[in-house]
Amino acid sequence: MRAEIIAVGTELLLGQTVNTNATYLSQGLADIGVDVYFQTVVGDNAGRIVQAIELARSRAELIVFTGGLGPTQDDLTKDALADYLGKEIGIHGPSMDKIEALFSSRGMHMVESNRRQANCIQDSFPLVNDAGLAVGNALSQDGTHYVLLPGPPREMKPMFNGPAKEWILSILGEERRLYSRVLKFAGIGESSLEQALLDLIEGQSDPTIAPYAKEGEVAIRISTKAVSQLEAGARLDAAEEAIKERVGKHLYASEDIPLEEAIVRKLRATRRKLASAESITGGLFAELVTDIPGSSGEFVGGVVTYTNEMKHKLLSVPMTQLEGPDAPGAISESTAALMAERVRELTDCDYGVSLTGVAGPSESEGKPVGLVYFGIAERGKQTEVHTANLSGSRDIIRLRAAKSALYRLWQRLDNEK
């Protein structure tokens, strides 16, 4: 079944609100095997809402609206659709009772317009709103199915996940559902990943294989339609195997978790602890790791030594190492190694990770923007240092530096497991 999402609200067209509803609904519909082909945003204008409905009818069987169910004069979705379908508007008794009860319990005078929230299009199925006052609607006419949800996400989500999804599933009937799995990769770019999997992607029919990039990481979603989890699982496993054969060394998780979470889990499993010494990333590495709830068991903390003086003061890196005509400088392999070793010793951890480099906008120590060194020190082992030449804006170089260091650490932990 093809679906289209119509988000109604002038605030979206003014850029005052981000259309997270469309994202949420697309995901939820994909999960039950409904393909979203278009998302449309239209303002609070009856004529343009009808225009959007006409268009959506021509290219989808299911139209899901969010927004425009509230009490005010510019909440027009139900009126516009009823008008378009040639139907009357009625009142949903239980919703009206709820509205009246709420106002009387608070001793508040009810503005007449609040009654509008109990409106139901004639012959529609009311979708109860557990988190607000505006009742939703679901109805079918001439082979098109319509679902009307409120705009506020905290009302929309429970209504969609509860009565709306149930109604949609009843229409789908016994159709096969879509099952998918996300594979997460690090240390490889989106286009290289796609290149390595080109034969699979081009030859794909079922399961489908779709790469996508997000925040310094790369993911692949493999999806298949099946009648059961068991049937789907076997097909997804086979696709995952074929992908692993080609790019297995970059695969860090078969679920949608960030790289830092994979690392925290690995450290937890082996009861190891980690500390960091950051220059270029200025705290971002630590921030990413501590963003994982419960990471304090594995990540103890570290230092942000942004200046040479701090590298010397907090980590005892000799000034002769950092400054002077023959010194390697702060941005060097040997400084990265020293930083990693010193923070490990200082914190008495199993691993110390360091990051030093040039985030830009201009070069530093005569070294180019994007040059980064990562050190990984381990108790009783040889320290390793990696180099990367990263591109992008200052922000993105910092993010890529942090993710690259995480990837090197993940490789190290993986080799030792």
Next chain:
Amino acid sequence: MRAEIIAVGTELLLGQTVNTNATYLSQGLADIGVDVYFQTVVGDNAGRIVQAIELARSRAELIVFTGGLGPTQDDLTKDALADYLGKEIGIHGPSMDKIEALFSSRGMHMVESNRRQANCIQDSFPLVNDAGLAVGNALSQDGTHYVLLPGPPREMKPMFNGPAKEWILSILGEERRLYSRVLKFAGIGESSLEQALLDLIEGQSDPTIAPYAKEGEVAIRISTKAVSQLEAGARLDAAEEAIKERVGKHLYASEDIPLEEAIVRKLRATRRKLASAESITGGLFAELVTDIPGSSGEFVGGVVTYTNEMKHKLLSVPMTQLEGPDAPGAISESTAALMAERVRELTDCDYGVSLTGVAGPSESEGKPVGLVYFGIAERGKQTEVHTANLSGSRDIIRLRAAKSALYRLWQRLDNEK
């Protein structure tokens, strides 16, 4: 001029990516007086992209695309539009040079598909991409104007704000332009700010006054249409004065800069240096400050003491202060004070800022989620400690904690200037 935004990308229809580009562009277009009537999302499918173009042409004079300019086979925006307009695809020389130089400088083999990123529709104006490889396009045909921007926000934003906006403004020609000014506030919520300015907002006609919240900060945009900067400036100044009278103590900048940048500037002006000791924010405070280019002159670094052991080891906070039945604990006013003082001493800075608290998901030391203490130590002065009770998810609490600490520091610096 009426505009429509077409975001291209199957990841949007699958709900894997939130369409923040549409929000950003809607806001940016509104700023220069262009009204957005529809936003559309379409997948990576040439037929459906053409369908979206046809429709948009029927209801808008300006069509702004984002996405689908990348190297892969499903990046189709340029091909689809060229096809629709009956134009050839050419190569933008400087962009191709940049792509080739990048790959050769890294000694990497260039996958052929990367050349696609230098594609330009015949007769189009190339929009240079300073943050990535895919060149944008702008062109007019038969009274419709087309602007093609990349999908990744970090590439899209500078291209839109730079060459794309300039091109659109040149089309708008001699019309009265919209001039606006952004005022940035801290230490006050969006609704309190709106409440304090209610008379101005309700009585507004010209300039318009629009509050909006973003990333732990609150901003007001005042806008006016005028024929010159001079005419606009006088009106904007008067509006800013009226706002200052009401909420001046929360206003930290009359331009759109983050709070951390205002602090770096203030420190620079007074030649002071800052260090941080973070627990709850795990590096986020340092990361925000070091995100400002050139901040190493003012921010030397600091420590992330995520565990009690590290607070003791790196900052010499006594264990009796942190643990034991009668100890104040890590999340306490006195620990915040000690952390701020010790990091200041350790780094020999003018200011030490500390953050300790509970980010959640569950309480810690029997203290509730959202409780945060901030310490500010200054050389030769009394240390101050502030408390906040923040709400939101773990991420949001961490961000709000960092911004609250920045606000307290900004107040301190402001009082001393």
